Amino acid sequence: xxxxxxxxxxxxxxxxxxxxxxxxxxxxxxxxxxxxxxxxxxxxxxxxxxxxxxxxxxxxxxxxxxxxxxxxxxxxxxxxxxxxxxxxxxxxxxxxxxxxxxxxxxxxxxxxxxxxxxxxxxxxxxxxxxxxxxxxxxxxxxxxxxxxxxxxxxxxxxxxxxxxxxxxxxxxxxxxxxxxxxxxxxxxxxxxxxxxxxxxxxxxxxxxxxxxxxxxxxxxxxxxxxxxxxxxxxxxxxxxxxxxxxxxxxxxxxxxxxxxxxxxxxxxxxxxxxxxxxxxxxxxxxxxxxxxxxxxxxxxxxxxxxxxxxxxxxxxxxxxxxxxxxxxxxxxxxxxxxxxxxxxxxxxxxxxxxxxxxxxxxxxxxxxxxxxxxxxxxxxxxxxxxxxxxxxxxxxxxxxxxxx
Amino acid sequence: xxxxxxxxxxxxxxxxxxxxxxxxxxxxxxxxxxxxxxxxxxxxxxxxxxxxxxxxxxxxxxxxxxxxxxxxxxxxxxxxxxxxxxxxxxxxxxxxxxxxxxxxxxxxxxxxxxxxxxxxxxxxxxxxxxxxxxxxxxxxxxxxxxxxxxxxxxxxxxxxxxxxxxxxxxxxxxxxxxxxxxxxxxxxxxxxxxxxxxxxxxxxxxxxxxxxxxxxxxxxxxxxxxxxxxxxxxxxxxxxxxxxxxxxxxxxxxxxxxxxxxxxxxxxxxxxxxxxxxxxxxxxxxxxxxxxxxxxxxxxxxxxxxxxxxxxxxxxxxxxxxxxxxxxxxxxxxxxxxx
Numbered sequence: 062x063x064x065x066x067x068x069x070x071x072x073x074x075x076x077x078x079x080x081x082x083x084x085x086x087x088x089x090x091x092x093x094x095x096x097x098x099x100x101x102x103x104x105x106x107x108x109x110x111x112x113x114x115x116x117x118x119x120x121x122x123x124x125x126x127x128x129x130x131x132x133x134x135x136x137x138x139x140x141x142x143x144x145x146x147x148x149x150x151x152x153x154x155x156x157x158x159x160x161x162x163x164x165x166x167x168x169x170x171x172x173x174x175x176x177x178x179x180x181x182x183x184x185x186x187x188x189x190x191x192x193x194x195x196x197x198x199x200x201x202x203x204x205x206x207x208x209x210x211x212x213x214x215x216x217x218x219x220x221x222x223x224x225x226x227x228x229x230x231x232x233x234x235x236x237x238x239x240x241x242x243x244x245x246x247x248x249x250x251x252x253x254x255x256x257x258x259x260x261x262x263x264x265x266x267x268x269x270x271x272x273x274x275x276x277x278x279x280x281x282x283x284x285x286x287x288x289x290x291x292x293x294x295x296x297x298x299x300x301x302x303x304x305x306x307x308x309x310x311x312x313x314x315x316x317x318x319x320x321x322x323x324x325x326x327x328x329x330x331x332x333x334x335x336x337x338x339x340x341x342x343x344x345x346x347x348x349x350x351x352x353x354x355x356x357x358x359x360x361x362x363x364x365x366x367x368x369x370x371x372x373x374x375x376x377x378x379x380x381x382x383x384x385x386x387x388x389x390x391x392x393x394x395x396x397x398x399x400x401x402x403x404x405x406x407x408x409x410x411x412x413x414x415x416x417x418x419x420x421x422x423x424x425x426x427x428x429x430x431x432x433x434x435x436x437x438x439x440x441x442x443x444x445x446x447x448x449x450x451x452x453x454x455x456x457x458x459x460x461x462x463x464x465x
Numbered sequence: 466x467x468x469x470x471x472x473x474x475x476x477x478x479x480x481x482x483x484x485x486x487x488x489x490x491x492x493x494x495x496x497x498x499x500x501x502x503x504x505x506x507x508x509x510x511x512x513x514x515x516x517x518x519x520x521x522x523x524x525x526x527x528x529x530x531x532x533x534x535x536x537x538x539x540x541x542x543x544x545x546x547x548x549x550x551x552x553x554x555x556x557x558x559x560x561x562x563x564x565x566x567x568x569x570x571x572x573x574x575x576x577x578x579x580x581x582x583x584x585x586x587x588x589x590x591x592x593x594x595x596x597x598x599x600x601x602x603x604x605x606x607x608x609x610x611x612x613x614x615x616x617x618x619x620x621x622x623x624x625x626x627x628x629x630x631x632x633x634x635x636x637x638x639x640x641x642x643x644x645x646x647x648x649x650x651x652x653x654x655x656x657x658x659x660x661x662x663x664x665x666x667x668x669x670x671x672x673x674x675x676x677x678x679x680x681x682x683x684x685x686x687x688x689x690x691x692x693x694x695x696x697x698x699x700x701x702x703x704x705x706x707x708x709x710x711x712x713x714x715x716x717x718x719x720x721x722x723x724x725x726x727x728x729x730x731x732x733x734x735x736x737x738x739x740x741x742x743x744x745x746x747x748x749x750x751x752x753x754x755x756x757x758x759x760x761x762x763x764x765x766x767x768x769x770x771x772x773x774x775x776x777x778x779x780x781x782x783x784x785x786x787x788x789x790x791x792x793x794x795x796x797x798x799x800x801x802x803x804x
Contacts, residue, residue, distance in 0.1 A: 116578050116696065132636070141625070141628060213651050240651055241610060241635075321608050321609045322609075322655075331653070410640075412637060412640070423549075423616055431553055
């Protein structure tokens, strides 16, 4: 410390470290850093000591051993003879699935609820106020359990769908809602289906190109294109045409009652539905408040000015208010997405096999590797959160105020 | 100066952590209660009665250990643990002993650094289905949905059984017996699988117990017993020999009714005398009073009495002794000699 000072007139005294404003902050930081490192060292040391006292070692080799248990929802093939690492991967994919579905649905409901809460219609805004307050002031776990209980207790068993069982499939016998989950038709990709998908993807690309072209044209000539109708046509027509030209390569496999359960189709398990809906409803209440605050942050004068220019309310919302509100909305929205992803670890309560249930539950329990398992689990959530926030930060920088 | 104090504290803390595992008896006695890891609710094994007191087959063993360590059958704090949290809770020192239908396996005994101190119930995994399902064998269960408690040996046996028999199933993981029961009764799963004793105990609580059957296949060996942490052998001895005392007492005909009388003066059976402390110093070898076994049997009865009171054929659980009869009656209950 003493030789870092460049003050020739005063000789450096030790007390300056505490009483001289030039050095004090440095002193505090050094002391704080030392304390932090010491407590970290103590934590690590304590862990090592206690592991040694229990006679346990620290090793990740358990990941390569046979898992021995089965997982019901698998996005990639998995049998009980696969390794714990693959079981963890199956869990990770299940976590990502519910987090993705949850983020999408929560955003849709949240934006709707947030906008509707500002409605001038007393009934609509009142209902939304009740919704938001009820959702965000009760624990998430309760909502997960409520949705799950409704799904398992209030829906018919698969065998009730037999003759005279009293339960009916809906949508022309293609969807069955049972207490083991919702069974939906599964697309079978026949020969030539790749072309249909390719055409569909191309037309989605064309929609973006059309929007870009329409904006350019409007900026240059002022003439507007019927973008929405054209997009709608582009979305459906080319893919449908190819589908019929190729002779209907994509068929649907309908769920049918087998021995104990429905065979065929896709089973969306109640655990996934319960977790997905509860996470979405709960998080959407927070998103609604974020959206409402974002909209309110745009001054009333902007709306009035826009009306004075003769813009309709929906154009005003779309062109004037939302672009400004998004700047306020995006940063807290990121943290809601992160919350939703982390909250998905409550999956255990309804037996959804996410990474907390496979790696952090059964694997830890069967192998006794608590510290290693929890470390892996923690790093997984950390990495996912960092990835989500970096993507959202990219999006944020594209909507934030451009200062020129 | 400050640093040396800190390092000193660190060393003491480390030392304390190292020693803590080797003095469970002293800790229990200083605390005045035994912390016993138990089931969250399984009729007959561990469940609160109408007055809120824990009762059951496993609970009685906890109380017996409390009598041995503290002389008081009520000085037990029951810590309800799920099948997933039980071993972590024991390893972390949250409980002193775990008596929770836990299966003695190789990897739990070695890799998990736990010690199983004997077997208080020889069990095996079975399957329960509704009788109107028309299933008579577990091999007919192809495509069935099976409710299973996660973090158990039954989960692994289930995977093995279906794989070996080349049939498929859909596992529905549940956390507790209560949750499994609710899902099974709601029809969210066709089959509920766990140890046969657990199935019988669960079925006993159903309103329509008669319309559920337990399939004949027993697909595994499930020796259930009390578990302690690896490394505290003195404490392990107390737990193990408490169980042995209960079993031996039944073999020698010592019951809660006659134990005081038999302990009043030496009898002509030296084995009973050593067990009850009227001959020899066996209690002192465990670090306990010499009449430790007398107090245990007076408080909770012998093994047979505990069995009959909680899960025997005259209870709603209705289990036969079967493998759990004394070795003299063709069962597997066999206490090493008290000598």
